[in-house]
Amino acid sequence: MSCQVVFQPSGRRGMIESGSTLLEVARELGIDIESPCSGTKNCGKCKVKIEEGYYEKLGLTSHISHVSPLTESEKIALQPEEVRANYRLACCTQIKGDLLVFVPEESRSTQQIVLETGKDRLLQVNPAVHKYFVKMIPASMDDHRGDFDRLKASLLAQYTHLNQELSIDYTVLLSLPKTVRQGKWSVTATLWKNQVIIALEPGLVEAAYGVAIDVGTTTVAAYLCDLLTGKVLQQDSMMNPQIRYGEDVLSRITYGMNNDNGLAIMHQTVIEGINTLVSRLSEASGINVEQVADMVLVFNSAMHHIALNIDPSYMGRAPFAPAIRASLDIKARDLGIRIAPGGNIHCLPVEAGFVGPDNVAVLIAEEPHKQEKRMLIIDIGTNGEIDFGNKERLLSTSCATGPALEGAQIKFGMRAAPGAIETVLLDPVSLEPRFKVIGEANWYHPSQTIKAKGICGSGIIDIIAEMFKSGIIDTSGKFNMQLSSPRIRRDAHNKPEYVLVWAEETSIGSDITVTQGDVRAIQLAKAALYVGAKILMQKWGTNQVDSVTLAGAFGSYINKESALVIGLFPDCDLAKVVAVGNAAGDGAKLALLDADKRTDAQAVADIIQFVETAVEPDFQTQFIQALNFPHSNDTFPHIQHILDKIPTIKP
Amino acid sequence: MEKQQILAKLQKAVEEMENDLAEEAANEAVAAGINPQEAISEGLAKGMQTLSQLFDDGDVFVPQLLLAAEAFEAAVDIITAAMSAEEKSQASQGKVLIHTVQGDIHDIGKNIVKTMLAASGFEIIDLGRDVAVEEVVKQAIEHKVDIIAGSALMTTTMPAQRDIISVLKEEGVRDQFKVMYGGAPVSQEWIEKIGADAYGETATEAIAKAIALMAEKRGA
Numbered sequence: 001m002s003c004q005v006v007f008q009p010s011g012r013r014g015m016i017e018s019g020s021t022l023l024e025v026a027r028e029l030g031i032d033i034e035s036p037c038s039g040t041k042n043c044g045k046c047k048v049k050i051e052e053g054y055y056e057k058l059g060l061t062s063h064i065s066h067v068s069p070l071t072e073s074e075k076i077a078l079q080p081e082e083v084r085a086n087y088r089l090a091c092c093t094q095i096k097g098d099l100l101v102f103v104p105e106e107s108r109s110t111q112q113i114v115l116e117t118g119k120d121r122l123l124q125v126n127p128a129v130h131k132y133f134v135k136m137i138p139a140s141m142d143d144h145r146g147d148f149d150r151l152k153a154s155l156l157a158q159y160t161h162l163n164q165e166l167s168i169d170y171t172v173l174l175s176l177p178k179t180v181r182q183g184k185w186s187v188t189a190t191l192w193k194n195q196v197i198i199a200l201e202p203g204l205v206e207a208a209y210g211v212a213i214d215v216g217t218t219t220v221a222a223y224l225c226d227l228l229t230g231k232v233l234q235q236d237s238m239m240n241p242q243i244r245y246g247e248d249v250l251s252r253i254t255y256g257m258n259n260d261n262g263l264a265i266m267h268q269t270v271i272e273g274i275n276t277l278v279s280r281l282s283e284a285s286g287i288n289v290e291q292v293a294d295m296v297l298v299f300n301s302a303m304h305h306i307a308l309n310i311d312p313s314y315m316g317r318a319p320f321a322p323a324i325r326a327s328l329d330i331k332a333r334d335l336g337i338r339i340a341p342g343g344n345i346h347c348l349p350v351e352a353g354f355v356g357p358d359n360v361a362v363l364i365a366e367e368p369h370k371q372e373k374r375m376l377i378i379d380i381g382t383n384g385e386i387d388f389g390n391k392e393r394l395l396s397t398s399c400a401t402g403p404a405l406e407g408a409q410i411k412f413g414m415r416a417a418p419g420a421i422e423t424v425l426l427d428p429v430s431l432e433p434r435f436k437v438i439g440e441a442n443w444y445h446p447s448q449t450i451k452a453k454g455i456c457g458s459g460i461i462d463i464i465a466e467m468f469k470s471g472i473i474d475t476s477g478k479f480n481m482q483l484s485s486p487r488i489r490r491d492a493h494n495k496p497e498y499v500l501v502w503a504e505e506t507s508i509g510s511d512i513t514v515t516q517g518d519v520r521a522i523q524l525a526k527a528a529l530y531v532g533a534k535i536l537m538q539k540w541g542t543n544q545v546d547s548v549t550l551a552g553a554f555g556s557y558i559n560k561e562s563a564l565v566i567g568l569f570p571d572c573d574l575a576k577v578v579a580v581g582n583a584a585g586d587g588a589k590l591a592l593l594d595a596d597k598r599t600d601a602q603a604v605a606d607i608i609q610f611v612e613t614a615v616e617p618d619f620q621t622q623f624i625q626a627l628n629f630p631h632s633n634d635t636f637p638h639i640q641h642i643l644d645k646i647p648t649i650k651p
Numbered sequence: 652m653e654k655q656q657i658l659a660k661l662q663k664a665v666e667e668m669e670n671d672l673a674e675e676a677a678n679e680a681v682a683a684g685i686n687p688q689e690a691i692s693e694g695l696a697k698g699m700q701t702l703s704q705l706f707d708d709g710d711v712f713v714p715q716l717l718l719a720a721e722a723f724e725a726a727v728d729i730i731t732a733a734m735s736a737e738e739k740s741q742a743s744q745g746k747v748l749i750h751t752v753q754g755d756i757h758d759i760g761k762n763i764v765k766t767m768l769a770a771s772g773f774e775i776i777d778l779g780r781d782v783a784v785e786e787v788v789k790q791a792i793e794h795k796v797d798i799i800a801g802s803a804l805m806t807t808t809m810p811a812q813r814d815i816i817s818v819l820k821e822e823g824v825r826d827q828f829k830v831m832y833g834g835a836p837v838s839q840e841w842i843e844k845i846g847a848d849a850y851g852e853t854a855t856e857a858i859a860k861a862i863a864l865m866a867e868k869r870g871a
Contacts, residue, residue, distance in 0.1 A: 040806060041838045072839050092840075254806040316807030317754025318781045400757065400804075477712055495709050516709030523712065614756050615780075623759060624714045632714070 003095050004060050007031050008051070008102045013058075022048060022067075022090035022101060027244040034107050036408035038251030039091040043408070044077030046090040047107050051100040058100065066097030106414075106453065106508050121365060121586060125230035128346065128595040129192050129294045132159055133204045136185040147177050151197070155189060163195040169342030171333065172200050190293050190340070193595070198342035199293055209233075209285075209292045211278055211339065212588035214358060215299040215307055216240060216381065217249055218415075219553075220273055221585050223592075224281035227294065230593045234281045241273045242266045242306070248403060249302035249383065253316035256306065267309040268336075274307075275338045292339035295332065296346045296592040298584050300383065301356035304347065308335070320353025327357075327602050348591060348601045352610035354398035359385045361587025362551050363604045364597050366580065369394050373546035376533055378569060379584065380405055380554045384529050387608070388536035388545075394604070395539055397613045399532035404521040406457045406554060412500075412512045413460065419453030419507060421500065422557060426466040428647075431485040433466075433500055435459070444505070451507035455500070455514075458557040463500060463514050464522050465562035468629045471647040472498055475628045477519045491515065526568045527626035533569050534622060534634075535613045545569075547576040551583040564639050567630030571638050654685055658694040661726060665698025668718035670725050677729035687730045688742050691772060695723050699770045703855040713763060716854070720766040744772040745797040745865040750787055751780035752811035752834075757804040760834065764800065764857045771858050784814045791819075791828055797868055798861055802834040809836060813845040829864040833857055 005025055006013040012029045023046055026033045037043035054061045064086050071092045078087055090107075134154040137143065145153070152166045168176070180187055183202030190199035190208065208227040213220065221237040245255040245266055256263040274297075282289045297307065301322050305312035308330070310323045327349040332339050348357035348364075359379060368375040369391055377387040384401040387394060407413030407420070414420050418439035425434045434443050439450040455463065467473045471480055472488060479496035481488065487499040491513070501512040537543060548569055550556070556579040564574065580586075591597045613619060625632040636643065657679050664673035673695075680690040702719040705711040731739055749765050751758045758780040769775050776794055778787065791799050803809045812832050819825040831849040832842060842850040849864055851857025 037836070038806065040836045041840055042836060250806045254809075257807065257810075313807070316805065318756045476715065478710055520709065520712060612756070620759050620762060624717060627712060627714055 001097075003066070004058075004098045005095060006055075006058050006060065006100050008100065010103070016095055018095050018097070020095055022088070022093045022095065022099075025095065026090060026103075030244070031103065032108065032239075032244060033090050033103055035091060036247045036403055037091075038246035038248070038254065040251075041071075041073040041089070041091055044073075044089060045107065045408075047078070047082070047087050047104060048090045048093075049102040049104060050086040050088060050093075051102055052086065053100075055100055060098040060100065062098060062100040066095070066099050068092075068094035068096060121590065123230060123590055124594050124596070125228070126594045126596055127208070127210060127227040127294060127592065128344070128598070129190055129198065129208060129210070129227060130194065131188050131190050131206065131208050132162075133186070133188045134158055136180060136187070138185045147180055148173065151176070151180065151187070151189065151200075155191075161194065162191065163193070166191075166195060166197070168197040169331075171341040172197055176200060192294070192342075192344050196342075198344065199290075199340045207287075207291070209287060210294040210296070210592045211281065211292050212296045212585070212592040213274060213277065213298070214361070214582060214585040214588050215270060215274070215297060215303045216358070216584075217252075217300060217303060217383075218243065218247075218381070220270070220277060221582060222274070222277040222281060223585065223589050224278075224285055224292070225589060225592055227593065232589065234284045236277055236280050236284070238273060238277060240303075241269045245269075247408070249300060250316055252306060253302055253312045256311070257313050257316075263306065263309065263311060266306050270303070270307050271336050275336075278337070278339060289338050290340050293343050294346070294592065295337065295339055295343065296348070296588050296598075298348050298357045298361040298588040298591075300358050300381075301350050301353060304350060304356055308347070315353050322350045322353055325350045325352075325605065327598060327605075346591065346598060348587070348598070349605040351396060351605050351608055352398075354383060355385055355396050355610060358584040358587075359387065359396065360601045360605050361585075361591065362583040363387060363394075363587070363608070364590055364601050365583045365587040366549055366551075369604050369607065374540070374542060374544065375547050375549060376537075376545045376569065376572070377549040377551060378529065378533065378555065379551040380529070381552050384532065386529070386532045386536060388533065389540055393540060394608045395536045395611055396608050397532045397536055397611045399528045399613060401525045401528045402521070404525040405460070405529075407455060407460065409521045410455065410460055410518045411515050412454045413518075414454030414456055416456040416458070416553070416557065419450055420456035421452050421454070421459040421463075421512070422456055423559070424459055424462040424466055424500070426463075426470045426472075428470045428645075431470055431472065431483065431487060433463075433487075435500065444501075446505065452501045452505060452512055453507050454512065456557075457554050458559065460514075460518070460522060461558050461566065461568070462562045463498075464519060464629075465559070465565040467498060467514065467519075468565060469642065469646055473519055473629070477516075477523050477627070477629065479516060479519075522566070523627045523629075526566055527623050530567055530569060530626040530631065531619065531622045532613050534626070535616055535619070536611060537570065539609075539611055543570075545572045547578070548572045549583075550577065550579045551581070553582065555579045556581050561639065561642070564636065565630060565642060567626065567628070567634075567636070570634065571636040573638050654683060657683055657685060658690065661690060661694030662698040662701070664726065665695055665719050665723050666701050668702075668715060668722055670722050673722040673726040674729060677726035680730055681733070687734060690730050691727060691742075695726055696771065699723055699767075703767070703858070707853065707855050713759075716763065717766060720770045723770040724766075740774070742772065743774045744862065745868075746774045746776070746794065747798045747800050747861065748776045748778065748787070748791050748794060748796040749800045750778040750782040750802075752801050752803045752808050752815075753781060753783050754808040754811060755802075755804050755834075756780050758802075760804065760854075761802045763854045764802070764833065764851070767854045767858050768800075768861060771862070773861065784811055784818055787815055788818045788822060788824075792822075792824060796828065798829045798831060798864055800831050800833075800857070800861070802832065803837055804834050806836045809834075809841065812837070812841075812847065816846050829868055831857065831860055831864060
């Protein structure tokens with residue numbers, strides 16, 4: 001039986017075979033519903049409301065009986081009043097008849113704020129493609145050479161540094177006879193590595209363009225660069241359109257494993273996203289997409305495989321072997337990427353299963369392998385990547401921080417989007433909070449237009465640190481229920497929580513709280529990160545960190561002091577803790593603008609030593625020690641003055 | 652010292668996660684000639700129940716739970732030192748084969764469940780992590796275990812749980828074992844879908860489920 005399903009407020013609709021779940025249908029129709037657990041029925045974030053009644057305009061009758069009965073997972077995730085109001089979880093609810101479904105604001109995946117500007121970096125402009133203008137000897141009855149032979153001879157004669165084995169891309173050959181005559185035997189050839197003619201234009205054309213793209217699990221960031229000046233002309237970004245198939249890399253890999261053509265669909269989706277970005281960038285700069293002659297892609301290992309249409313299944317389980325580690329040069333047309341048809345797509349190398357080209361990009365941007373100081377580089381995304389070392393020795397690992405640090409698995413967690421609480425301070429005496437939401441410049445005031453909707457990653461780090469500093473939670477993460485504040489209370493299940501925002505000050509109509517469960521989720525995530533760093537330091541043979549570099553958007557927004565107070569990473573002088581923004585994107589740009597950086601990338605990927613920290617013999621012991629705030633054993637001299645002020649709980 | 656006082660001391664030692672106190676009380680129990688099973692069930696196990704409840708409520712966390720289990724085990728070692736293997740086996744709640752599934756290397760969750768099961772009187776065989784599907788079945792048959800317990804921490808490794816059930820059926824031994832699974836991405840729906848017997852959302856729930864499965868098995 002096919003049923004008519006309409007989603008509000010987007011108004012998107014489709015005729016659907018009964019039996020599909022609302023989440024599946026929403027994905028098919030391109031409606032982004034939050035599903036951090038990727039439909040495994042664990043997170044309870046995909047709440048939707050089944051509207052009841054006859055809707056004349058839509059020509060359908062919607063009723064709660066048109067969906068499958070309430071499941072156990074829903075009974076746990078939904079409040080009784082929500083069940084009465086016909087709220088259901090989209091992942092659990094099967095379609096049995098015509099439906100009008102309302103997606104509430106809290107369930108909508110909203111546009112994320114992306115940090116597109118990294119720090120200023122020195123670079124040498126030495127791209128992989130160059131343009132050469134030549135005047136050819138016209139064909140005549142005395143000169144029977146082919147057009148290509150003629151072009152090659154002229155190029156080699158005029159530019160002696162070119163590779164003698166000069167060749168021409170097939171697609172360029174197709175238009176070669178016409179182009180050389182159009183230009184009256186004067187043409188500009190675009191050469192890749194001074195060896196392959198990948199584009200040919202009549203007359204003299206100087207401008208050359210390239211695009212660098214960081215394909216993140218959540219966000220795709222793209223930069224259009226001028227290959228002559230090294231300048232970034234335009235930048236743009238979008239949500240990774242694959243997000244509808246799962247929020248994290250594992251759920252995408254699983255989607256590929258469980259669905260026929262799943263891999264092909266995800267591959268196609270991200271290529272379309274890349275093409276959209278390239279055409280938006282080109283349009284904004286007044287150029288043609290075919291004028292883009294070179295591209296560099298960086299991604300995590302899973303996004304690498306999926307974007308290149310390589311089966312990622314085996315990378316999703318031990319021993320996490322990737323299909324290939326070496327860097328790749330692939331013709332744009334082989335991937336269906338619309339730039340110059342003969343253009344090349346360079347993909348930086350993979351380090352190990354969960355340490356991908358994006359981490360290599362961070363390394364060529366930050367260059368720890370060229371430093372005396374021992375750098376700790378932490379790239380916190382959906383998966384955390386850590387590098388430690390200097391020019392003597394460099395180690396890396398990945399750690400399963402889970403998405404808690406980005407706001408998932410947190411009761412009122414959300415992405416960094418308007419309405420998210422991003423900064424929090426607590427008054428140590430009254431225990432009253434002050435907070436800022438994204439979209440408003442100042443501390444919260446009742447008259448402001450954007451009300452609080454949830455808490456994003458930086459806000460969570462802040463509130464946990466503040467609760468610890470004010471004694472609301474102790475070093476083990478336990479609430480002190482002796483404190484007298486209306487904000488400290490027990491929830492319906494008798495579990496402690498702190499009310500950060502009262503219902504009337506929110507846009508969601510309920511109190512925004514920080515629960516004992518949230519504290520535990522952050523403890524697990526921060527312990528994973530801390531232990532990853534610590535084990536690398538131990539392997540390197542030191543307990544000293546000279547500097548900490550926080551890469552990624554998340555690292556740019558978190559309060560460094562709060563991060564150290566909860567023990568997100570080992571003790572370090574706060575003045576030496578720097579946020580560098582999207583260093584992976586910067587590395588991609590560097591590799592686009594300077595071909596030597598591609599060589600450097602392969603070299604550093606070859607020397608770096610990957611450590612699978614989770615299988616280290618004392619991982620569990622170290623992990624348990626790292627659960628406490630800031631740590632059970634390790635000292636934090638640089639913030640000791642803050643720790644000293646924490647009120648001790650009266651027994 | 653009175654028997655009741657010793658039992659209370661055993662309980663308190665676990666609740667307060669005090670190894671030394673647990674050992675002291677255990678030695679007193681032995682000296683007073685208290686039945687080992689009674690010392691465990693009426694003393695130590697009660698302490699563990701308190702801790703489990705506090706863990707469920709969020710009042711204590713993983714480190715405290717493990718400390719309590721250490722105190723429990725230290726006392727059990729002393730109390731049961733004089734018992735023969737046969738006596739120990741008779742006192743056992745059941746034999747559990749525990750593992751982290753093939754392709755998965757994260758095992759802290761599994762280790763917590765293991766510790767809690769041991770502290771609840773189960774005999775445990777731990778195969779470690781990334782254990783091949785066939786190996787799990789082979790070992791289960793060899794050791795004649797009552798329960799196969801496995802955890803998967805990634806959506807990509809969950810299928811191994813289904814594969815274990817399939818191999819058990821192929822070998823014609825499915826009805827000899829109770830199979831229970833856990834892990835962050837695992838759910839009751841998944842358990843039902845693949846035909847396993849029980850799902851533990853938390854460590855304490857896993858223990859309760861294991862006890863219920865044993866009651867079912869021994870009753871059957």
